[in-house]
Each structure stands twice: as C-alpha cells, then as structure tokens.
Amino acid sequence: MTSREAGQRWVAPGERLVEALRSEITDARRGDSLDPVTVVVPSFHSALYLRRAIAADTPLFNVQFLRLEDFAETLIGVDDPRPSLSRLRASEIIHAVATDESIKLPDEFTPIRGQEGFQRALHRTLDDLDAAGVAPASLDDSGW
DSSP states (O other): OOOSSTTOOOOOSSHHHHHHHHHHHHHHTSSOTTOOEEEEESOHHHHHHHHHHHHTTSOOOSEEEEEHHHHHHHHHTOOOSSOOOOHHHHHHHHHHHHHOTTSOOOGGGGGGTTOHHHHHHHHHHHHHHHHTTOOHHHHHTTTO
C-alpha cells in the first residue's frame, strides 16, 4: 500500500508489518541505540504477537508496546490510582462471574450464562457503560 501523508507508511499485516516495525524502530534509534521507543497497538494480543515476532531475529530492548486506550489516557492525563485493567483480564473476570452459579443473575440470563456470546455481549455492554461515564454506584441501585 502507499502512504497517504508524509511520515505515514501503510503495509500489509503479517511478516511485512513485522519487518516495517523493525525498520521504524531502527530508524527511531539512529542517534542512540538505547533510546526508548513506544509502539501504539490496537490490543494486548497484538502487542504480545508483535513483541515476540520482532524479537525473534534481533534483541528488543527498551521498546514499549502501548494499547491505544492506554496511550489516549496518557495524552489526556487520566489520574486514576488503580492499575489499568487489560481487556484480557477483564474478559477473564467477566467469564468467571458469568459462569459462577453462586452469583445471582436475572432469570432471563440464567440459561445462557455459560455461552461465549453472552459473555462477549456483557463485556461490550460494560465497556459502553464505562465509555458513557455511567457511575458504577448508579447501577448498584438498579436491582441487579
């Protein structure tokens, strides 16, 4: 693919992306090979994949892979003392809660509580509520 703006490079996913990132990291470190480099990625999984793929042939030092959400929070200066929760960890928590029979869910959800689609929908709903700024305390009074 071709660039749309100066300094922007579009490449196909897979090995071409890994090679392009290796090249960009090398270019960013022309002045000092130990300079810190931050790579913004869409997800925790892509960060793991890219880190391993790039480090497979050459050592990788002082390179941070940052999820887009975490990068945005850094830019706006979110001052939350709690550690950020990865989407993977949040998904694990939702799975544990949804499949725990000791946790009372509304009767309509009981037959589907173990289904992956229900858990994904619940995760999306919670993400949407968080993005909308709905306070968790307001949900506590809803009777759920």
